[in-house]
Amino acid sequence: MHFSKSYKNYCISQSTITIITTYINRKWRAFTMLELMRKHARNWLMKVILGIIIIVFIFYFGTMGGRQKAETIATIDGKTIAIVDFQREYENLIDFYRRRYGEMLTDDLLKKLNLKQQAFDNLIHQAIILHQANKLKLEVTTSEVTASILSLPAFQRNGVFDDRIYRQMLRSNKMTPEEFEERQKKLLTIAKVENLIFDAVQISDQEVYDLYRFQNEKININFLQFPPKDFKGKVMPSRKDLEAYLKVHGNDFRKPEEVQIKYISFSSEEEAKMAHDTIYQEENFDAYANQKKLKINTTGFFSLHNPPPEFSRLSDFVSVAFGLQRDEISKVLSDEKGYYILKLMTRKPPYIPTLSEIEREVERRYIEEESRRLCKQEAEIVLNRLKKGEDVKSISRQKGLKVTETGFFLPGSEIPELGSSQELSKALFLISEKKPYPDNVLNVNGNFVIIQFKEKGKLDNDDFEVKKEHLKNILLETKKNEYLQSWLESSKVSMLKEGKLKLARDIKEL
Structure with missing residues (x-):
């Protein structure tokens, strides 16, 4: 069966959009x-x-x-x-x-x-x-x-x-x-x-042809790119802005529970077990170390997911350390370097730092989010103007934007100078000569993008058959x-x- 020109250029039927979307989703898994x-x-x-x-x-x-x-x-x-x-x-x-x-x-x-x-x-x-x-x-x-x-x-x-x-x-x-x-x-x-x-x-034959189009029909588009970094210079937060941001996003900056321990190292298991029994009975961790002339090492504060590097080979170190009560000693732990007895010194509960402690990090995140918001807002304004019929080249000159033509490519593949995303793949399949712009601004590799339909390549009906x-x-x-x-x-x-x-x-x- 061969299809007329009018049949080949129709918009995708709603009945097959779900199937095509499923197909796209599978490509990205x-x-x-x-x-x-x-x-x-x-x-x-x-x-x-x-x-x-x-x-x-x-x-x-x-x-x-x-x-x-x-x-x-x-x-x-x-x-x-x-x-x-x-x-x-x-x-x-x-x-x-x-x-x-x-x-x-x-x-x-x-x-x-x-x-x-x-x-x-x-x-x-x-x-x-x-x-x-x-x-x-x-x-x-x-x-x-x-x-x-x-x-x-x-x-x-x-x-x-x-x-x-x-x-x-x-x-x-x-x-x-x-x-x-x-x-x-x-x-x-x-x-x-x-x-x-x-x-x-x-x-239906139409559904089959839709899938063939999806797999084989190349498209040529123009696109405008809006990088959020271009808007960072427009964001100058006051301290009041940062305080309000921290109040809303406090959990993003929450410091986890931390502990600090001290420990004694031993070269033999027998020596370590004997020391453990004595310290446990007499509750004399420091005195025992001094008596035996053993060095007491102290760690800095560390969290559950960031243990001291010297204990990276001890698989149960974190669970043991965080399970200790204040002044309690651990069981004997060991790795290829030796044997250890731990003692909990201090425990810091989780908390949200004050702005003074993390002002630089709060400011960085605020600027990053606000610049993305302003960038997306600008892209949406431009997209709305284009949908109303304004010329893309005229707007790009006003805004200092570059209109880039991709040349023919297969939707779903990597686009030179633009990249790829699941969101972009879906949008490419839904734009046409009658609907040259997508419904929304697209997020591609961290930038906001507007695409414009230019033309589609010809399909081989014999190959389709x-x-x-x-x-x-x-x-x-x-x-x-x-x-x-x-x-x-x-x-x-x-x-x-x-x-x-x-x-x-x-x-x-x-």
Whole structure:
């Protein structure tokens, strides 16, 4: 299908803005391993891996048994989801990701995956889908379960189902055939409900063309840049201004709790333990050091996040030091250099310094914030004038601004002399010949920016026809997921309102 000139130059339809925005947001996030796998799903090796993962999901997921337990997180139609189900689901998720990704799964990535929320949602969503399947009287027959198991590659040898492999895998996962088949039946039931939802998803040619445009259409713009540093000379705060600023932003300058300790060093563990017992019994830290001719070292005041450098290798130093009461001594601590006994001298509670103590820092922040405010205000005034039809070159001459033309580039890529940002990427996709300016001033790399549409490059319709089906599949999968999540959420709200779903625990309590 070829598109007329008028069709190609329309503004983006509202129905696809959400999808495009989602696409942009994904570009600005680190790719997860699942995204990488989906991207390369046509590769034969990746298909084998995905086949194995399907088996892992069957073994490890779908663990809601509806058993009556004292501690529950939710109840659906009188069937409980126990806290042990949640714990198992959570542990299985961790185990699943670790098995799949090995060393690539860092603690930081685990935290970002928010596995507790995933485990909680998995169980609730499973229960909702199975409830709705029962309501719709959707059934999975024994023959359907059998056919699905026979087709799983993990149970096949040379493309044919092997009963010995099947039973061996079940034994290694401590599962009977009946238990596995019941889980498979649940998965097939869930799939039937999902397919009913997915069948309602439609993708128009216009939506597909929108995505193609987003990926391939280059744009040429003019831009005006407003650096906040140019406004710093206009900001001259009085002491009264600084006092008012500190009053409002006092917590930004709050000094944390600090402690000061003194300590004695020892070369051997035995000597340190003997000294500790004597000092503890006789309460004579200083006298003991003088008697044994040991040097008493004193630290300066330090906070929880800024310990003395000499104790940087002591992992429990901070917790021990801040746990001491006044004149209390610590247990014996050690690192590769020796052994230590600490004694708390003084503790400073957290406080907000007076202006006299931090005037320079308060002034610096005040000037920085005020210059940004004035800069943004000036940029907004200029943008409003441009929207009313004033000429960009005329205004730039009045204001001493430089109008820069970028030349053709693909939105989302780095723009020479300007940079890139998520905010800018979204704005570039929404401006056009009919709407040459964005709704708001943009923040790009710390500067305020006004962009002006100039022209768009031509698209290759033959190339679009080649890629059309692939792009349609991308949009279809995105919409399917959005529909499913929306349906699950609305079903959850409805069931909560009707009392069919009762949540006994909050995710924060788990």
